Amino acid sequence: MRIRRTLQAAALIAAAVLLGLLTVQGTYALWNASALTAPGTVSAASFDVAMTSTLAGQATSNMTLPSGQSANLNLGPTTALQPGDSVQAGVVVTNNSDATGTFNTSTTAGQPVLANASGGGLAQYLAVTAKTAATAAQCDVTTGYAAISAAGLTSPPVAKGGATVFCFRVSLSPAAPSSVKGQAVNITLPMTARQCGVSGVC
Amino acid sequence: MKNSTLIKGTAAIAVGAALLLGGGGTLAAWNAEATAAPGTIVAGDLNVVKTAAGVWKDRAGTTINNIGSYKAVPGDKLTFTQEVDVTLTGDKMAASIVAEGVGASNGFNPASVSVSAPALSVGGVAVTNNLGPNAAVQKVTATVTFEFLSTTTGRTDVTKSYDFGNVKFTLQQVVAGQAGLL
Numbered sequence: 001m002r003i004r005r006t007l008q009a010a011a012l013i014a015a016a017v018l019l020g021l022l023t024v025q026g027t028y029a030l031w032n033a034s035a036l037t038a039p040g041t042v043s044a045a046s047f048d049v050a051m052t053s054t055l056a057g058q059a060t061s062n063m064t065l066p067s068g069q070s071a072n073l074n075l076g077p078t079t080a081l082q083p084g085d086s087v088q089a090g091v092v093v094t095n096n097s098d099a100t101g102t103f104n105t106s107t108t109a110g111q112p113v114l115a116n117a118s119g120g121g122l123a124q125y126l127a128v129t130a131k132t133a134a135t136a137a138q139c140d141v142t143t144g145y146a147a148i149s150a151a152g153l154t155s156p157p158v159a160k161g162g163a164t165v166f167c168f169r170v171s172l173s174p175a176a177p178s179s180v181k182g183q184a185v186n187i188t189l190p191m192t193a194r195q196c197g198v199s200g201v202c
Numbered sequence: 203m204k205n206s207t208l209i210k211g212t213a214a215i216a217v218g219a220a221l222l223l224g225g226g227g228t229l230a231a232w233n234a235e236a237t238a239a240p241g242t243i244v245a246g247d248l249n250v251v252k253t254a255a256g257v258w259k260d261r262a263g264t265t266i267n268n269i270g271s272y273k274a275v276p277g278d279k280l281t282f283t284q285e286v287d288v289t290l291t292g293d294k295m296a297a298s299i300v301a302e303g304v305g306a307s308n309g310f311n312p313a314s315v316s317v318s319a320p321a322l323s324v325g326g327v328a329v330t331n332n333l334g335p336n337a338a339v340q341k342v343t344a345t346v347t348f349e350f351l352s353t354t355t356g357r358t359d360v361t362k363s364y365d366f367g368n369v370k371f372t373l374q375q376v377v378a379g380q381a382g383l384l
Contacts, residue, residue, distance in 0.1 A: 030375035031248040031297075036304075037256050039282045039366035042348050044310070045273030047360045064357060099275045101260055195276060 045099035049107070049193040054090035054136035054165070062096075063193055075168065083125075084174040090139040093155065093193065094163040103195065104157040106202045109166050110190035111148050120183030125176035128187060129169045132156065139167035152192075157202040166191070246292020246335070250299065250342075250373040256284035276314070276354040281347050286371050288340040290333055297375045298331040301344045305367030314359045316349040320369050332376050344369060 049063045051073045058075065065071050075089040095105040109130055114123040129145035132155045138144075145167070155164040170187065196202035258266040261279040266272050274280065290297055301320035308315070322329040323343050333340065348364065 030377065032372065032374045033248055033250045034373065035250045035252045035286050035371045036368045037252050037284045037286075037344075037371075038368050039256055039258070039284070039346060040269040041363050041365040042269060042272065042274055042280060043363040044350065044359050044361055045275045047275075047357050068357075097275070098273050100266075100272045101275065101278060103275050 045097050045103065047195065048096040049105060050094040050096050051191065052092040052094070054092060054139055063191065081172040083172055083176040086169050086171040088139050088167055088169040090133070090136050090165050090167040091191070092136060092163050092165050093158070093191070095158045095160055097160055099160060103160050104202055105193050106154055106157055106196045107164065107166070107191060107193040108152040108154045109148060110152045110192070111150065113188045115186045117184040117186055120180060122180040122183040123185045125173040125180060126185055127171045127173065129171070131167050133165040133167050136165055139165065145169045157196060246295050247289050248295065248297055248373060248375055249289040250371050251287045252284065253287050254285065256282055258282050274350045276350050277352040279347060279349040281345060284344045284369060286342050286344070288333065288342050288373060290335050290340065291337070292335055295335040295375070296332045297373050299329060299333060299342060299371060299373045301369055301371045303346070303367060304370050307365040307367065309362040310359045310364055314351055314354045315364065316351060317364070318347045320344040320346050344371065
């Protein structure tokens with residue numbers, strides 16, 4: 001009985017010593033100090049490029065819709081062409097980014113795709129040419145139009161808030177037969193804007 | 203008989219007390235004394251203090267006055283620097299300093315941005331812990347970079363934001379002379 005009590009007392013003392021040692025280790029602390037700073041929040045800019053038809057009454061749209069899909073802008077000249085005639089329309093491409101630093105854009109118009117409406121044969125007699133211009137009025141100037149190469153027609157760099165103009169001209173061949181009279185063609189042109197000028201060149 | 207015993211006892215006590223008093227008064231031997239002045243022990247100091255706001259700069263080194271209104275684009279590389287004053291005095295003073303980001307919130311696609319951990323330097327030279335005592339305040343600079351990668355495509359991460367939360371500087375004394383320490 002006496003031995004048992006002695007062992008219990010020894011165990012209790014050992015536990016107390018161990019606890020004491022652990023406590024000392026946990027509170028081992030030399031001088032220390034700290035300071036805080038809040039760098040703040042960095043936000044990304046928007047990348048909005050607006051397109052506006054040079055023809056009165058045509059809608060203005062951003063290149064990218066809120067859904068993320070590409071927008072369509074209908075230039076839609078309704079002029080009826082005679083063989084040898086041409087019609088032109090343009091689109092003003094505006095860099096509307098709210099970037100703080102330099103943010104130039106460069107826009108490229110791809111090659112046109114001509115699709116005969118209602119199975120006609122008019123497309124083969126149409127030629128689409130294009131040029132870039134500084135103002136919409138220059139689209140009515142017939143000089144400077146050229147076929148769009150496989151690489152596309154690329155605008156000069158456009159700074160924030162600036163704009164460039166793409167002029168498109170559709171010509172009906174003088175050799176168009178009367179069989180295509182009254183037919184229609186849908187012409188589509190892909191327009192692609194890209195950022196340039198921050199760490200690279202346009 | 204009883205009174206006699208009492209009287210004898212009292213007398214014995216009185217004699218003993220007299221002897222004690224007499225003995226105390228007659229303690230006399232050579233002795234001497236001297237005085238030493240150990241001096242005053244003064245504690246050192248350890249502190250880290252932010253004395254001015256941090257500064258953001260763009261890739262060209264231009265200061266950005268308000269990062270909250272700055273709109274970053276792919277290709278931007280922004281650098282934040284924060285200077286803190288470190289006080290370390292004490293003959294055996296040694297301390298390590300670390301800086302860490304706390305509570306950052308990244309709204310960007312991780313593949314679009316590269317954010318560095320805080321890097322510390324003194325006078326343009328990277329800090330190699332531990333710091334030793336210095337009579338003057340040591341200017342320690344923490345640098346954090348945020349790069350909006352130019353490999354970002356499409357319209358990825360437009361209008362997103364990255365909240366840096368806090369950068370915490372911790373100055374911790376270490377015991378000089380221990381193995382591996384200063």
